[in-house]
């Protein structure tokens with residue numbers, strides 16, 4: 001497990017498709033790739049620095065998406081926000097495990113990457129398409 005390269009092939013194809021949000025997804029994936037791929041923590045200090053960066057940026061990212069969805073009155077906002085809340089709650093349980101010295105970093109990495117790739121390719125694509133259409137209509141109506 002330790003020597004396997006991260007499966008990057010899916011990364012670009014699972015982006016939401018809205019340039020400013022795609023950049024946030026790329027940064028999150030870059031952070032997730034720094035989580036060690038082992039069953040137990042071997043680099044305590046590195047994780048102690050990395051986890052707050054992931055937590056902070058993840059919340060910033062969710063807030064950014066939710067702000068955009070509200071601004072453009074995306075009809076699928078409530079279930080999308082629930083998805084974010086469920087992922088954030090699961091992440092908090094991993095943080096609790098880290099605090100209690102029982103974190104499985106490999107499992108955390110698999111969860112975060114898997115969740116973001118799946119969510120990005122499905123739920124995020126829906127709001128991204130909605131926003132792209134809203135923006136197109138905006139410019140049409142102003143021309």
Ligand SMILES: [Fe+2]
Nearest residue numbers: 065119123124
């Ligand atoms: Fe999202």
